[in-house]
Amino acid sequence: MGAQDRSREILQLISEGFVLVDTGFTVLEMNAEGERIDGRPAAKIVGRSLWDSWPNVKDGQLGHLLREAMHDRRPVSFEHLYTWPDGRQAWIETRAYPSRDGLAIFFRDVSSQRETEEELRRTQSELIHASRMSAMGAMAATLAHELSQPLTVVGNYVNSARRLLQAVPAAQARDARQALGFAATSTERATELLKRLRAFVAKGRTETETHDIQTIVADASVLVLPHAQSEGVEIQFRLDRFAKWVKADAVQIQQVLINLIKNAIEAMRGAELRRVTISTGLSPDGQIEVAVEDTGAGLDEDIRRELFTPFSSGKDKGLGVGLSISRTIVEAHGGTIEGAPRDGGGAVFRFTLPRATPPA
Ligand SMILES: Nc1ncnc2c1ncn2[C@@H]1O[C@H](COP(=O)(O)OP(=O)(O)OP(=O)(O)O)[C@@H](O)[C@H]1O
Ligand SMILES: [Mg+2]
Incomplete structure (x- = not known):
């Protein structure tokens, strides 16, 4: 078996689609995996122009890149959602390597991979959202919990201060002032707690x-x-x-x-x-x-x-x-x-x- 036959045999075995075109973009070869991804036998494609077999490639970004690869003699790679003339769609990853007399193009269907990645991203963002929501809910609950006690205390002291001031006699003015002092301390504590919790919620992270x-x-x-x-x-x-x-x-x-x-x-x-x-x-x-x-x-x-x-x-x-x-x-x-x-x-x-x- 000659070296060329051996390479051809290997290309039939690989798990990527393979198409070889000459400098005029006429298809010289297509392997079995290429047939599987495309859905047509190689016989219908070999000998014809690449652009005729895949019309949606010609004017798109991939067509542009393939012409550039051929012209500049540099490899290119590209991933895109390809639509066949019959409406079927798939995410195709394409890599093209130029040679002296054409382009070797490898391609694979990466749709299921992309779906998995997409699913992962969705799950991740849902998780972050859910944990943030439950943290916020818990925060709101502590807020209510931690504030209720000092505020009840404030209420009680303020009420008794009012009563004391109604009764007026100067001797009781001192007690009234003291009660209001307690009220002030409790209010400060409540305010400080609120400030910390607000900072925590606003930061949303540690x-x-x-x-x-x-x-x-x-x-x-x-x-x-x-x-x-x-x-x-x-x-x-x-x-x-x-x-x-x-x-x-x-x-x-x-x-x-x-x-x-x-x-x-x-x-x-x-x-x-x-x-x-x-x-x-x-x-x-x-x-x-x-x-x-x-x-x-x-x-x-x-x-x-x-x-x-x-x-x-x-x-x-x-x-x-x-x-x-x-x-x-x-x-x-x-x-x-x-x-x-x-x-x-x-x-x-x-x-x-x-x-x-x-x-x-
Ligand atoms: N050190 C402990 N010893 C015995 N039981 C505890 C102890 N710590 C927590 N618990 C139990 O776990 C429960 C939940 O605690 P957690 O602090 O979350 O709520 P809480 O103390 O009941 O209310 P709050 O959060 O409003 O202070 C308590 O009600 C109690 O039954
Ligand atoms: Mg507790």
Whole structure:
């Protein structure tokens, strides 16, 4: 068998359509895969002009590129939606390689590939949309939840201030001023919360920087300390100084810690021992892990299954959004969060955050 016959045989075997044309674009050869993609036998195409066999190529961009390839003696490739004269359509990827006496044109049907890519893109954008929507919904719910308490307090103080001022006697003016002072503090807290939540929603994504996790833990603890003290809860720390630097949005992680500590305090009402332990360390996969342990009621199987489901609460006045928001935040950071019963009673909630390289 001569070298030419051997090449011809190989071209029959390859899984791409193949057409050889001379410098005048007359088709010299077409392989079996070419017949399959096109739907006509080679005998109907060989010996005729390429432009006659594929009229829709001639005046389109592909025709232009093929003439350019022939003229400039450089390879070209092109993907387009081809329409056959009978109306059939397919995405065809074409590559043409010039030689001294013509063009070797390879082509394949990439329709199903394109469909898969298209489907993937659609699914991805739907997913992003859905997770953003559920995060927004959860945010709106926290907003209502977190604001209702301080605003009720404001209302009560303002009402009693009004009553006090009606009664007038100068001796009571001092009490009135004090009540209004409390009202002002509560309003500031509500305003600050609103500001943070608005920033979170507006960003729509998490902006992480390198932070010391110990500082984040300390800042969150300061915010819940008054609440812990009034509930007779002791807060302990076990911080690993070798697990320090995290890539995180500090305000958001404070929010997660506040949610977990508040849950812990609420779970310990009526317990003998009321102790929250916050610890940091390295997780087995090298991330930074933060754990909040309590000595409260613990987690039974039913509660455990629904922990992170929005609006599911085991409490009379609970909204059931604290943990679902915490999960949204932790996952936006690339971490995970889970709750489990603690050895010796109570519960432990652990979450991970990506480790950062120490700042210079
Ligand atoms: N430390 C814990 N110990 C025992 N149960 C817990 C603990 N943390 C959460 N839970 C259970 O999980 C439920 C969901 O918690 P989550 O914080 O999401 O909602 P919530 O505390 O009920 O309401 P909110 O979010 O409004 O504070 C709680 O109602 C409680 O039943
Ligand atoms: Mg909660």
